[in-house]
Amino acid sequence: MKAVPLRQEIPAEAGRADSRAQAAAMIEIEGVSQTFQTSGRQNHLALSNISLSIADGAFVSILGPSGCGKSTLLYIVGGFVNPTEGVAKVKGRAITGPGPDRGPVFQEFALFPWKSVLGNVMYGPRQQGVKTAEAEAQSRRLIEMVGLKGFENFYPKELSGGMKQRVALARTLAYHPAVLLMDEPFGALDAHTRTRLQNDLLNIWERDRKTVLFVTHSVEEAVFLSDKVVVMTRAPGRIKEIVDIDLPRPRRRAELLLDPRYQKYVVDIERMIDDTGEDGLPP
């Protein structure tokens, strides 16, 4: 038997790697378009023919100007919105509605105001049939993990925006979704709180490496957090480019900000967005 030249192995190897990637894809979006009817009875195309595959355990950001339909894409994966065309799948099964395998975290927090912090975090596990004592113990650990130990009995109205978002994150993590769907989660927070929450999110993510789909309009945030940044165009939203962020983990903000590779990613992606003319004017 003759030794096969190494070079020739590559396509086969790549093919196998590709099929492995297919098998490990957590989310597949195939030809998804979304049309909304506006108040003027006109059809507004929000998303146009989006196809995207997200590997299990990947942190993927969707980045784009406001109105590009990036949140809509996230809602489709969440099962909150049905796509006009195309199909979205999770673990190979077509998405027909919301489910506990996909946990959303919204910019608006959407906490249950009549429940305490502990009550909010326990809600999901209780709904899944976890015994009260066990759900409480788990929830207390999660509350501690997101840095809110001592606030278990506070009501949402007594918390700051950053604290509310920590509760929302803990509430979603509590029912162990395979995918975290984060819809501009830090968009309503001040710069300082935002930075702290980004750091904490990365620390939490690095423990169990859930698949994360993260919608943002901040280039720095996307590059800092993600394995992959999906850059979208203005409405109708199309995928302009997918950028692999090849930066080592665990990432430390102070080191990263000085890293020329990080800086290059930020500048390159900012250029891509500039090219799409965010303000509707030619660049």
Add this chain to the structure above:
Amino acid sequence: MMPARKLLSLLAPLLACVGLLAIWQAGALLLDTDSFPTALDALRAVPSILTDRESLINILDSLRRMAIGFAVGVAVSIPLGLMMGRSRAVASFFNPLLMITYPVPKAALMPIIMLWLGVGDVAKTLVIFLGVSLPVIFHSFQGAKAVEEKMLWSGAAMGLSAMQRMIRIVLPSALPEILTGCRTGLVLALITMITSEMIARQSGAGNILFNAMDMGQYDTVFAMIIIVGAMGIGFDAAFEAFRRRLVRWSEPRFDMPLSFS
């Protein structure tokens, strides 16, 4: 020692009551007619009504009808209002119905209701029920409509069914608004209770009042007004205390501008 300012704010309502009674007393003495007894005469008649067995039975009859009318009204109106708030189809079905009933004084329906159901408890309770329903439906509807979509989505992601979301998210979320409607409904229940008894005289607090009127016992008339008014203030204050306990978690924007507690 209590600061003077706080003491004053506690005494203020009392002063207002005493002032009102003083004006009444002075007015009645000045006018000096049978149909306007003095405040003291009216107040003196209150205990005699409240210790009279016959009167007490009448008042308790009234309260029983009011309680049933209010309870049934709330039990029907909250689910209806919430469903209207969450479903366009349900809202468009019931909306014309409610728009027609809204401006009609419920007491004006009393003659027809009496014709069909007689002058007994059923007719009167029905009128109270109608009086309670509209504000409760309206506020439940408003409350359900204002529920944050993302809150429902969060619940759906946890695996709550549509029915569970209605009971466990829409209902508590709309509760501050619902209770505002119930508070209005409670006062309206008292008002419709008296008006129904005014039209269908047979028993009740309204019956005592109008019988006394017919017989020219004006101190009893005024005493009954005091009793009914005191009941209204009492119910409202008790309900307000109950409401506050129930929605302590809610944002202060739901607080009511006026409260008697």
